[in-house]
Amino acid sequence: MKSKLRIVLAYSGGLDTSIILKWLQENFDAEVVCYIADIGQDEDLAHAERKAYALGACQVCIEDLRDSFVEDYVAPMFRANALYESAYLLGTAIARPLIAKRQIELARELDADAVAHGATGKGNDQVRFELTYRALAPDLRVIAPWRLWDFQGREALLDWASRRQISVPKDKRGEAPFSVDANLLHISAEGKVLEDPSQEAPEFVYARTRAPQDAPDTPRTLDIDFCNGAPCAIDASEGSTRSCLERLNAIGGEHAIGRLDLVENRQVGMKSRGIYETPGGTLWLFAKRTLESLTLDRELVRVRDSLIPQYAALLYNGLWFSPEREALQKLFDHDQQFVEGRVSLRLYKGSTTLLGRKSPYSLYSPEHATFEADSVFDQRDAEGFIKINALRLKIANRRKIPQRKDSHESPQKPPSRSLKASPS
Numbered sequence: 279m280k281s282k283l284r285i286v287l288a289y290s291g292g293l294d295t296s297i298i299l300k301w302l303q304e305n306f307d308a309e310v311v312c313y314i315a316d317i318g319q320d321e322d323l324a325h326a327e328r329k330a331y332a333l334g335a336c337q338v339c340i341e342d343l344r345d346s347f348v349e350d351y352v353a354p355m356f357r358a359n360a361l362y363e364s365a366y367l368l369g370t371a372i373a374r375p376l377i378a379k380r381q382i383e384l385a386r387e388l389d390a391d392a393v394a395h396g397a398t399g400k401g402n403d404q405v406r407f408e409l410t411y412r413a414l415a416p417d418l419r420v421i422a423p424w425r426l427w428d429f430q431g432r433e434a435l436l437d438w439a440s441r442r443q444i445s446v447p448k449d450k451r452g453e454a455p456f457s458v459d460a461n462l463l464h465i466s467a468e469g470k471v472l473e474d475p476s477q478e479a480p481e482f483v484y485a486r487t488r489a490p491q492d493a494p495d496t497p498r499t500l501d502i503d504f505c506n507g508a509p510c511a512i513d514a515s516e517g518s519t520r521s522c523l524e525r526l527n528a529i530g531g532e533h534a535i536g537r538l539d540l541v542e543n544r545q546v547g548m549k550s551r552g553i554y555e556t557p558g559g560t561l562w563l564f565a566k567r568t569l570e571s572l573t574l575d576r577e578l579v580r581v582r583d584s585l586i587p588q589y590a591a592l593l594y595n596g597l598w599f600s601p602e603r604e605a606l607q608k609l610f611d612h613d614q615q616f617v618e619g620r621v622s623l624r625l626y627k628g629s630t631t632l633l634g635r636k637s638p639y640s641l642y643s644p645e646h647a648t649f650e651a652d653s654v655f656d657q658r659d660a661e662g663f664i665k666i667n668a669l670r671l672k673i674a675n676r677r678k679i680p681q682r683k684d685s686h687e688s689p690q691k692p693p694s695r696s697l698k699a700s701p702s
Contacts, residue, residue, distance in 0.1 A: 283308040285421060286385040287394045288377055291326025293446060295396040297439050298423045299333050302394060309336040313384055315377045316342045318462025339384055343376060344462055348520040351376050352463055356562055357507045358610035360590040365540050367556045368593050369464025374403055375598035378410035385418060392419035399425045402545050406596030413599040456483060462523065464556040475541050475551045486531045486555040490628035493534040497626040500529060502565045507614035509562055523558045530557025534628035545595050565621035568632050573616045573639045582610065
């Protein structure tokens with residue numbers, strides 16, 4: 279039988295979750311299990327494990343989720359062409375439901391009493407983690423230290439850490455340059471040196487992409503093959519969706535593709551400025567949309583694209599496990615069976631140029647589109663088509679707006695009425 283409260287903490291090995299690990303032990307007299315999800319953040323997870331044990335974790339669980347992250351979360355999101363506020367490729371948002379789901383499953387396996395996360399009360403991630411917790415395990419207790427402790431500012435938090443021999447990186451004492459979130463799809467930076475949106479982001483903020491002026495002077499041609507809306511070969515070399523994304527990240531980053539400086543609207547109501555690098559995802563979406571222009575029906579695309587903002591907002595706001603997201607996903611998945619073929623691109627110093635696209639499911643008909651003689655389209659048919667489409671315009675134009683007097687003319691006064699009583 280358990281003698282203490284058992285908490286499963288989503289742990290990164292960074293300063294905040296290291297402080298939270300110690301704080302949970304002291305304030306809840308709890309045994310804390312640290313859960314570390316490998317989603318391609320390219321960090322020393324073995325070091326994070328040693329650090330967690332040194333700070334008193336009773337158990338550390340590290341799980342490689344890179345394949346699941348790409349196949350089960352990133353790929354479905356890209357099938358929907360999701361962009362938040364028409365710009366953000368949702369690299370952070372799409373990772374949270376997976377981490378929270380596996381954290382819940384681990385908590386069940388270990389008979390834990392609660393789950394905890396390190397998201398602040400100002401951000402979106404607290405919502406994303408906790409909506410997933412509530413959807414999948416409404417009976418489990420949720421502990422959000424940033425909303426519970428009484429530290430008055432960053433300095434107080436760091437002083438508390440120092441008194442407990444928690445190592446505080448020098449660049450985080452007082453004036454941290456920025457905070458970073460990374461995974462296989464993207465890397466983002468925000469805070470401190472980036473908080474003034476009128477100032478250009480320093481070049482040292484960028485970690486996955488070269489500056490355009492430092493990119494190769496020779497353009498790079500690139501062929502991307504798609505199967506079911508996801509890349510399945512790069513330059514004719516086949517691979518898994520994950521391996522293709524990794525190659526696109528490397529190629530795009532080298533050629534300065536995928537930088538975004540965005541002021542976005544957080545769910546909690548404030549605006550924030552973030553620097554996002556998504557080289558592989560940027561190439562994926564650009565190439566896929568050009569292939570869709572060849573293979574998808576016009577009216578289907580019109581209806582589907584009208585729903586993209588809704589879908590993207592659901593992801594941004596942490597509603598991956600909602601019935602409306604799941605229903606929309608079925609619609610977005612339906613047409614992707616035809617998004618198969620090859621897209622050829624030219625990359626040069628931050629720009630992406632389309633060279634060509636082809637597909638076995640192409641709807642492009644040269645016989646119909648040609649300006650030369652053809653035997654499949656009777657141009658006389660267009661006259662009736664135009665007349666039918668013009669009918670409502672002709673009818674609407676019959677309505678005449680009543681003529682009004684010029685504004686400088688005095689309006690006529692209504693006839694005066696006597697207020698005298700009529701003789702009886």
